Amino acid sequence: MLRWYQTKLARQPILTASVTSAVLFGCGDILAQQAVDRKGFDKHDMARTGRMALYGGAIFGPAATTWFAFLQRNVVLKSHKATIVARVIADQGLFTPTHLTCFLTSMAIMEGTDPIEKWRTSFLPSYKANLTIWPLVQGVNFSIVPLEYRVLVVNVVSLGWNCILSLINSGEK
Numbered sequence: 001m002l003r004w005y006q007t008k009l010a011r012q013p014i015l016t017a018s019v020t021s022a023v024l025f026g027c028g029d030i031l032a033q034q035a036v037d038r039k040g041f042d043k044h045d046m047a048r049t050g051r052m053a054l055y056g057g058a059i060f061g062p063a064a065t066t067w068f069a070f071l072q073r074n075v076v077l078k079s080h081k082a083t084i085v086a087r088v089i090a091d092q093g094l095f096t097p098t099h100l101t102c103f104l105t106s107m108a109i110m111e112g113t114d115p116i117e118k119w120r121t122s123f124l125p126s127y128k129a130n131l132t133i134w135p136l137v138q139g140v141n142f143s144i145v146p147l148e149y150r151v152l153v154v155n156v157v158s159l160g161w162n163c164i165l166s167l168i169n170s171g172e173k
Contacts, residue, residue, distance in 0.1 A: 009148050017151040018061030024155045025056025028162020036167060048170065051110045052162065059102055061151065067095050068150045071142070080143070087142045088135055096134065100126050126168050133161060 008016040029052040033039045075090055077083045100123055108118035141153050 005152075006148075009152075013148065014062050014065050017065040017155075018057045020152060020155050021061030021064070021158075022053045022057025024159050025060065025162050026050070026053035028052065028159055031159070032163040032167050032170075036163060051107060054110070055103060055106055056162070059106065060099065063095075063099065063102075064151050064154060067091075068147060072147050084139060084143045088138050091138050091142075092131065092135055096130055097123075097127065100130070121171075122168050129164055129168065130161075133157070 005016070026049050029049045030044075033044055033048070034041070039045075071087045071090060075083060075087045077086055101119060104119050104122050104126065105115035108115035137154070137157050141150050145153050
């Protein structure tokens, strides 16, 4: 299975990351609805899960793949440690606020609600939650994980993170 995934990553990195992201964003929402909210499958909001999967596949997968390649090419300092720190700072200071803004506003648009209000009420809780998890994850990711596997690492950790994002987005903080 891993060899198959490696082949797909090598041949079609953005498509592979997009499909992986779609699946894991959707799974994160399923976890949020079933394991956390305990809705039961009869009351499961499939449209909500679909919106999460669509965002993961159409926006996050391609964006994260492109972003990690950009960091790899353009953020290179004299020492390995300084490079890692600079990449984490760039990731958390540039990519994360942009990603969260895209996530919250696109979810609001797909839900038919006010994107500005969604951003106002949800951005700060999302960003604060992000800062408790992702700087450490990305520090490890940027230091020891080869470029082609970084989106996969993010997607695996995102299984739980997307559950949190889905809960924040749905107003169930």
